[in-house]
Amino acid sequence: xxxxxxxxxxxxxxxxxxxxxxxxxxxxxxxxxxxxxxxxxxxxxxxxxxxxxxxxxxxxxxxxxxxxxxxxxxxxxxxxxxxxxxxxxx
Numbered sequence: 001x002x003x004x005x006x007x008x009x010x011x012x013x014x015x016x017x018x019x020x021x022x023x024x025x026x027x028x029x030x031x032x033x034x035x036x037x038x039x040x041x042x043x044x045x046x047x048x049x050x051x052x053x054x055x056x057x058x059x060x061x062x063x064x065x066x067x068x069x070x071x072x073x074x075x076x077x078x079x080x081x082x083x084x085x086x087x088x089x090x
Contacts, residue, residue: 057082
C-alpha cells in the first residue's frame with residue numbers, strides 16, 4: 001500500500017518505491033540521485049555567494065541614513081526591531 005506520508009512529503013519518498021512484493025525498496029530512477037546532487041550543489045553555491053556578499057547592518061548604517069535621509073532615532077528603532085526579530089528567531 002501507499003505510505004500515509006506520501007502525500008505530505010513527496011520529495012523524500014519520491015526516490016523510493018516499493019516492489020510489488022512490498023519487502024524492499026529500490027531507487028525509482030537512476031537519475032534521481034544525480035538530480036538531488038545537482039540541487040544540493042546549486043543551493044550550496046547560492047547560499048555561499050549570498051553569505052559572502054551580505055553586509056551587516058552596522059556597516060551600512062551610515063550609508064543608509066545618508067541615502068534615505070532618516071534620523072538617528074529612526075535608525076535606532078530599525079536596528080532595535082531587527083535585533084528583536086533576530087533574537088526571537090534564535
